[in-house]
Amino acid sequence: MDEKGRSFKNNMEDEMDLKRGPWTAEEDFKLTNYIATHGEGRWNSLSRCAGLQRTGKSCRLRWLNYLRPDVRRGNITLEEQLLILELHSRWGNRWSKIAQYLPGRTDNEIKNYWRTRVQKHAKQLKCDVNSQQFKDTMKYMWMPRLVERIQSASASAASLISTTGSATTSSCITTSNNEFMTYDYNNNNSIGERLGVMNNNNYITLENSSVAVSPVSDLTDYYNAPKPNPDQNLVGPQMLPDNYFDYSGLLDEDLTATHEQSNLDWFENIDEVVSSSSESLWNIGESDEDFWFCQQQQQFNNNNDF
DNA sequence: AACTAGACCAACCGCGAGTAC
DNA sequence: CGTACTCGCGGTTGGTCTAGT
Numbered sequence: 174m175d176e177k178g179r180s181f182k183n184n185m186e187d188e189m190d191l192k193r194g195p196w197t198a199e200e201d202f203k204l205t206n207y208i209a210t211h212g213e214g215r216w217n218s219l220s221r222c223a224g225l226q227r228t229g230k231s232c233r234l235r236w237l238n239y240l241r242p243d244v245r246r247g248n249i250t251l252e253e254q255l256l257i258l259e260l261h262s263r264w265g266n267r268w269s270k271i272a273q274y275l276p277g278r279t280d281n282e283i284k285n286y287w288r289t290r291v292q293k294h295a296k297q298l299k300c301d302v303n304s305q306q307f308k309d310t311m312k313y314m315w316m317p318r319l320v321e322r323i324q325s326a327s328a329s330a331a332s333l334i335s336t337t338g339s340a341t342t343s344s345c346i347t348t349s350n351n352e353f354m355t356y357d358y359n360n361n362n363s364i365g366e367r368l369g370v371m372n373n374n375n376y377i378t379l380e381n382s383s384v385a386v387s388p389v390s391d392l393t394d395y396y397n398a399p400k401p402n403p404d405q406n407l408v409g410p411q412m413l414p415d416n417y418f419d420y421s422g423l424l425d426e427d428l429t430a431t432h433e434q435s436n437l438d439w440f441e442n443i444d445e446v447v448s449s450s451s452e453s454l455w456n457i458g459e460s461d462e463d464f465w466f467c468q469q470q471q472q473f474n475n476n477n478d479f
Numbered sequence: 480a481a482c483t484a485g486a487c488c489a490a491c492c493g494c495g496a497g498t499a500c
Numbered sequence: 501c502g503t504a505c506t507c508g509c510g511g512t513t514g515g516t517c518t519a520g521t
Contacts, residue, residue, distance in 0.1 A: 195489075195515080217506070229506075234490065237508095269509060284510075285488055293486080 192226040196235055200225055204232055205240050238279045245277025249286050251326065255319040257283055258291070258311055 207223035213236060216229030225232060238244070249257070253275055260271040268280035268287075275283065291311075295302035298310065 193491075215506080228491095230492090230508095231490075233507075238489075266510065280509075281489075288511095289487060 191228060193231075196239075200227070201235070201240055204236060208236060208240075234281075238281050243277055244279065249278075249282075249290075251319055251323050253278065254286075255316060255323065257286060258316050258319070261287065261291075262308065262312065 203223050203225055207219060211219070211222070213219070213233075216233040218229075220227050220229050220232045223232075227235075256274055257271060260274055264270050266284075266287075268284045272278055272280040272283050292302050294315075295304075295307050298307060300307045
């Protein structure tokens with residue numbers, strides 16, 4: 174039998190013996206043990222040597238996404254959400270690249286977050302997740318709000334960390350200079366690059382980017398875009414040139430009211446939450462976020478009606 | 480209690496790039 | 501140089517859980 178034939182036969186045998194679907198505890202044990210003694214890599218032969226009836230691919234995925242000791246589990250924090258949104262605006266669906274900036278998070282986890290949470294909100298707003306409208310909503314509404322919430326929480330979180338010593342592992346934080354960066358809470362030092370600066374508690378500019386940011390979504394474009402004549406006594410959100418929505422009306426008026434109220438609710442919650450556990454601290458965002466998005470959806474639909 | 484819809488997430492698949500032979 | 505293999509990435513699927521009816 175020639176080399177091709179042997180390879181084909183081996184592949185057929187592999188196919189016949191292969192196991193798919195959820196991993197058992199025994200398989201996990203075998204894989205973890207094998208990697209502990211022999212290291213990772215050469216996944217196909219690793220699978221055979223470890224006595225696993227799995228493809229190399231499957232072993233690699235299981236190790237990277239689940240068994241690796243530094244995999245961080247649990248809810249995506251506010252800081253991580255902010256990072257994901259920002260990095261996605263930079264790089265798009267480059268999940269593995271984005272994951273590099275979120276220690277312990279896998280590309281799969283981030284991808285799942287994006288598809289379930291972010292795309293859900295796009296659906297609620299009745300617009301495409303890749304549309305400029307939704308990108309702007311994220312950039313000018315959602316992200317500033319996240320920053321606000323992070324800042325609000327940071328004081329409480331900081332005291333929590335100082336008392337417990339190891340409340341979290343690593344994440345992205347905002348500093349007193351309005352910078353935000355990846356941070357190792359356990360060792361109390363910065364472990365990543367400085368990612369950007371907040372302006373007026375509202376906007377974020379990214380620095381040190383090795384990849385050009387799309388000029389269309391650059392804030393300077395937003396500011397430089399000709400504004401409607403202020404003398405025009407227009408009511409409600411106004412369409413700017415180049416299809417920019419003017420969200421300032423939303424920020425200043427209706428939204429602020431609901432926003433402040435939801436913040437009040439949130440602040441009422443946070444003392445209680447912080448005193449209970451750090452895990453819960455990051456969980457409270459979801460209902461608040463959903464509430465906020467309901468408001469956005471209404472406003473957004475009003476915009477389109479206008 | 481039974482059913483349904485939606486959310487979540489682990490796992491699979493296909494493809495392209497890199498590497499070994 | 502061509503082929504097979506490996507690896508990693510992004511897209512997709514399907515199982516499980518939960519909330520609502």
